[in-house]
Amino acid sequence: MDHAALETFVAQEFAQVADILSVHAVSEAGVTLKLTPTQAHLRPGGTVSGPSMFMLADVALYLAILSRIGPVALAVTTNAHIDFMRKPASDAPLYGEATLLKLGRSLAVGQVAIRNAGSDDVLAQASMTYAIPPKR
Amino acid sequence: MDHAALETFVAQEFAQVADILSVHAVSEAGVTLKLTPTQAHLRPGGTVSGPSMFMLADVALYLAILSRIGPVALAVTTNAHIDFMRKPASDAPLYGEATLLKLGRSLAVGQVAIRNAGSDDVLAQASMTYAIPPKR
Amino acid sequence: MDHAALETFVAQEFAQVADILSVHAVSEAGVTLKLTPTQAHLRPGGTVSGPSMFMLADVALYLAILSRIGPVALAVTTNAHIDFMRKPASDAPLYGEATLLKLGRSLAVGQVAIRNAGSDDVLAQASMTYAIPPKR
Amino acid sequence: MDHAALETFVAQEFAQVADILSVHAVSEAGVTLKLTPTQAHLRPGGTVSGPSMFMLADVALYLAILSRIGPVALAVTTNAHIDFMRKPASDAPLYGEATLLKLGRSLAVGQVAIRNAGSDDVLAQASMTYAIPPKR
Numbered sequence: 222m223d224h225a226a227l228e229t230f231v232a233q234e235f236a237q238v239a240d241i242l243s244v245h246a247v248s249e250a251g252v253t254l255k256l257t258p259t260q261a262h263l264r265p266g267g268t269v270s271g272p273s274m275f276m277l278a279d280v281a282l283y284l285a286i287l288s289r290i291g292p293v294a295l296a297v298t299t300n301a302h303i304d305f306m307r308k309p310a311s312d313a314p315l316y317g318e319a320t321l322l323k324l325g326r327s328l329a330v331g332q333v334a335i336r337n338a339g340s341d342d343v344l345a346q347a348s349m350t351y352a353i354p355p356k357r
Numbered sequence: 358m359d360h361a362a363l364e365t366f367v368a369q370e371f372a373q374v375a376d377i378l379s380v381h382a383v384s385e386a387g388v389t390l391k392l393t394p395t396q397a398h399l400r401p402g403g404t405v406s407g408p409s410m411f412m413l414a415d416v417a418l419y420l421a422i423l424s425r426i427g428p429v430a431l432a433v434t435t436n437a438h439i440d441f442m443r444k445p446a447s448d449a450p451l452y453g454e455a456t457l458l459k460l461g462r463s464l465a466v467g468q469v470a471i472r473n474a475g476s477d478d479v480l481a482q483a484s485m486t487y488a489i490p491p492k493r
Numbered sequence: 494m495d496h497a498a499l500e501t502f503v504a505q506e507f508a509q510v511a512d513i514l515s516v517h518a519v520s521e522a523g524v525t526l527k528l529t530p531t532q533a534h535l536r537p538g539g540t541v542s543g544p545s546m547f548m549l550a551d552v553a554l555y556l557a558i559l560s561r562i563g564p565v566a567l568a569v570t571t572n573a574h575i576d577f578m579r580k581p582a583s584d585a586p587l588y589g590e591a592t593l594l595k596l597g598r599s600l601a602v603g604q605v606a607i608r609n610a611g612s613d614d615v616l617a618q619a620s621m622t623y624a625i626p627p628k629r
Numbered sequence: 630m631d632h633a634a635l636e637t638f639v640a641q642e643f644a645q646v647a648d649i650l651s652v653h654a655v656s657e658a659g660v661t662l663k664l665t666p667t668q669a670h671l672r673p674g675g676t677v678s679g680p681s682m683f684m685l686a687d688v689a690l691y692l693a694i695l696s697r698i699g700p701v702a703l704a705v706t707t708n709a710h711i712d713f714m715r716k717p718a719s720d721a722p723l724y725g726e727a728t729l730l731k732l733g734r735s736l737a738v739g740q741v742a743i744r745n746a747g748s749d750d751v752l753a754q755a756s757m758t759y760a761i762p763p764k765r
Contacts, residue, residue: 237397250471261373270373271434272412279407297441299600300622301709302574304436304738304756306731322751323714327599328571328624330712332740332754343730346740348712348756350572350622352600412642435736436573436758438710440602440620445546458615459578463735464707464760466576468604468618479594482604484576484620486758488736509669509678543687543706548680570679572712577705602719 222288223247235280242280251320252288252330254281258312267311268276271345273302274315278333278347281319286329286351289321295354296329303347310337317345327353359383366428371416378416387456387467388424390417394448403447405482406468410451411439414469414483417455422465422487425457431490432465439483446473451480463489494560495519502564507552514552523592523603524560526553530584535609539583544619546587547575550605550619553591558601558623561593568601575619582609587616599625630696631655635643637698643688650688659728659739660696662689666720675719679753682723683711686741686755688726694737694759700719704737711755718745723752736763 222230224247232239242261246253254277256262262273279298286296309315316336324332328350335345358366360383368375382389390413392398398409415434422432437480445451452472461464464486470480494502496519504511513534518525526549528534532626551570588608588616593620600622607617609627630638632655640647649670654661662685664670670681673741687706694704717723724744732736743753 226447234401237399263373265370269438270412271415272408275437276406276410277406280460297370300438300440300572300602300620301407302436302438302756304730304758306738322712322754330572330714346730346756348572348710348754350712373637436708436756438620440622442602458576458618465580466708479578482594482620484574484618484708486576506673509671535645537642542684543709544680544684545681547709548678570713572710573679573683574708574710576708578707613644 222291227252227284227288230287231280231284238276238280244268244284245316246260247288251318252281252285253316253318256315256317258315263312269315271305271307274305274335274345275301275347277317277335278303278349279318281317282331282349283351285319285321285331286324289324290353293353296351299350299352301347301349303345305345307342307344309344313316313337329353345355358427363388363420363424366423366461367416367420367426374412374416380420383424387454388417388421389454390420391454392451392453402475405445405451407441410471410481411437411483412462413451413453413471414439414455414485416452417469418467418485419487420455421455421457421467422460425460426489429489435486436486438468439481440480443478443480445480449473463491465489474492494563499524499556499560502559503552503556510548510552516556517588519560523590524553524557525588525590526556528587528589530587533613534585541581541582541587543577546577546607546617547619549587549589549607549619550621553589553605554603554621556625557593557603558590558596561596562625565625568623571622571624573621574621575617577617578613579616581616585609599627601625630699635692635696638695639688639692646684646688652692653724655696659726660689660693660761661726662692664723664725666723669721671726677717677723679713682713682743682753683755685708685709685723685743686727686757688759689725689741690739691759693727693729693739696731696745697732699760701761704759707758707760709755709757711753712755715750715752717752721745735763736759
């Protein structure tokens with residue numbers, strides 16, 4: 222799936238969050254997804270909530286997998302680890318850069334680094350595993 | 358903080374999700390939090406999304422910590438691990454049972470088991486660490 | 494596999510660590526494995542090393558899976574999360590209580606709580622996933 | 630601490646494993662540690678055991694922290710996540726490349742990618758948090 226196909230997939234499969242997510246970059250190595258937070262994703266103090274960053278990581282890695290194997294809507298997250306390291310800038314977009322570490326027949330593993338624009342500091346980093354359903 | 362104080366805290370500090378969360382039980386060991394999903398928390402097929410379960414776990418453990426040390430609004434999640442094991446029942450409430458494993462001066466660690474009502478099957482289980490700011 | 498079969502399996506498959514490991518209890522819910530540390534497993538100060546606790550958790554959960562599905566020597570750990578919460582007693586045996594949370598066809602998930610004898614305090618707790626090879 | 634100081638530290642503080650570990654590279658970004666497995670670190674089939682890879686990651690990140698803040702022998706691992714993705718080459722050295730993601734006053738977070746020589750494939754990747762004791 223290329224950039225346009227991934228955008229369409231997000232609009233269809235993640236309708237609830239499609240308005241705040243946009244595909245920023247697609248490469249051989251992975252996908253970078255942008256989250257533009259609204260009031261619903263903020264916590265007191267203006268920072269983006271942990272579950273919103275988790276969602277960004279989860280969708281970014283899902284798209285990185287689909288960009289390689291095509292639209293497998295039934296791939297599911299089997300586990301996730303996330304380290305929250307720095308407070309996001311108040312009210313600024315977040316970029317989740319998903320990189321595939323392994324794309325096996327039944328399991329895919331990747332990491333997602335979340336940053337604000339224009340900074341090398343990683344705000345949060347996730348490692349996630351997806352189960353890929355067998356082909357029929 | 359007792360049951361009523363925790364309910365008030367959720368309403369104030371988690372205004373965005375307060376309508377779908379309610380404190381189900383408070384004990385010495387921890388807190389059980391109930392999530393009643395709305396359309397915004399579902400994924401295609403009617404199942405509750407991973408990020409929504411992550412949010413349930415995150416808030417449940419936060420409340421379990423506050424129930425012991427009082428309202429420390431600045432405690433922050435430093436890392437989280439979650440295993441997604443079974444598909445939640447379509448459109449049914451989820452219960453996140455948070456148990457504290459360690460309550461230190463600067464770090465608190467706990468686990469959260471997420472289930473549907475009336476079943477022993479754990480749908481997802483999380484381990485999370487919170488940093489507790491030093492007292493002034 | 495029952496208690497005796499598991500002991501035999503450890504002696505054969507984990508020859509390098511069989512002298513410090515012994516099966517303490519086997520039940521429907523899981524397996525408790527005992528580690529008696531030697532000098533090689535200690536760190537300065539007399540405490541048991543993190544990697545030794547990781548090994549205890551890894552083998553305990555492996556045995557818990559085998560106790561249910563029989564000797565599948567090719568099951569492999571796909572990922573593990575471990576929280577180290579308290580310093581083990583110097584030079585005392587550790588007990589790793591492994592509980593299965595899910596035993597699927599291709600993935601098994603469980604948790605292991607590590608304690609010293611006679612204490613409820615969890616020293617370390619692990620969540621681990623094993624991939625189970627398909628039957629031929 | 631520079632390359633030589635780290636080597637000396639390993640010999641003193643990790644006497645049990647010093648013979649199989651050697652500091653391969655030290656840079657601003659982190660430390661790469663080499664593990665030369667012996668029979669004690671192998672599993673049936675000749676592959677390096679999971680706990681041995683965990684140990685490699687744990688020590689590599691510890692050294693990466695010490696290279697920046699000096700010999701703080703009391704820093705402790707508070708939690709670790711590791712994904713095992715590929716089987717290591719039989720009987721070949723492993724390289725654990727530790728990178729610091731955050732070096733705060735009380736917590737340090739980093740990741741470690743484990744590879745065989747001459748391959749970009751990541752065999753296992755770990756994310757770990759260390760607690761740094763307050764200065765007196």
